Amino acid sequence: MYPFIREGDRCKFVSIADDEMATLRRGVVLLVAADHGRFVAHRLYRSRRGLDGWTFILKGDTNLCFDQDAKCGQIVGKLESIDRGGRVIHVDRLPFLLWGWLVIRTPGLSRMLRKVAK
Numbered sequence: 001m002y003p004f005i006r007e008g009d010r011c012k013f014v015s016i017a018d019d020e021m022a023t024l025r026r027g028v029v030l031l032v033a034a035d036h037g038r039f040v041a042h043r044l045y046r047s048r049r050g051l052d053g054w055t056f057i058l059k060g061d062t063n064l065c066f067d068q069d070a071k072c073g074q075i076v077g078k079l080e081s082i083d084r085g086g087r088v089i090h091v092d093r094l095p096f097l098l099w100g101w102l103v104i105r106t107p108g109l110s111r112m113l114r115k116v117a118k
Helices: 018-023 094-105 107-117
Strands: 010-014 029-033 039-050 053-059 075-084 087-090
Touching: 029 053, 039 094, 094 107
Parallel strands: none
Antiparallel strands: 010 075, 029 039, 029 075, 039 053, 075 087
16 A cells, blocks of 8 residues: 555544444455455455445555445444554545545556555
């Protein structure tokens, strides 16, 4: 999720009630309990409701491919703030919302960010 989330940042996630899943906006960063036993924080690209509930398609800002689909039960929470060396950044502020919008709508940006992150 670099440069949005950097090494050493402390992220605060808040839980999401089942009835709030339908209101999650594209671009929000979700914490997911991934199948391989780890937690992953990635950006929401799409969600869809099927017969078996909600499915979420996520991707890290520097990843070139989407993650494996996540189900409702795997969503731990959504990112509320980042503590970066004592400075608290609230991710619902305009610059961070614009960054999410830009990353989602500019596919080539992930490739460029990947080069910078190395």
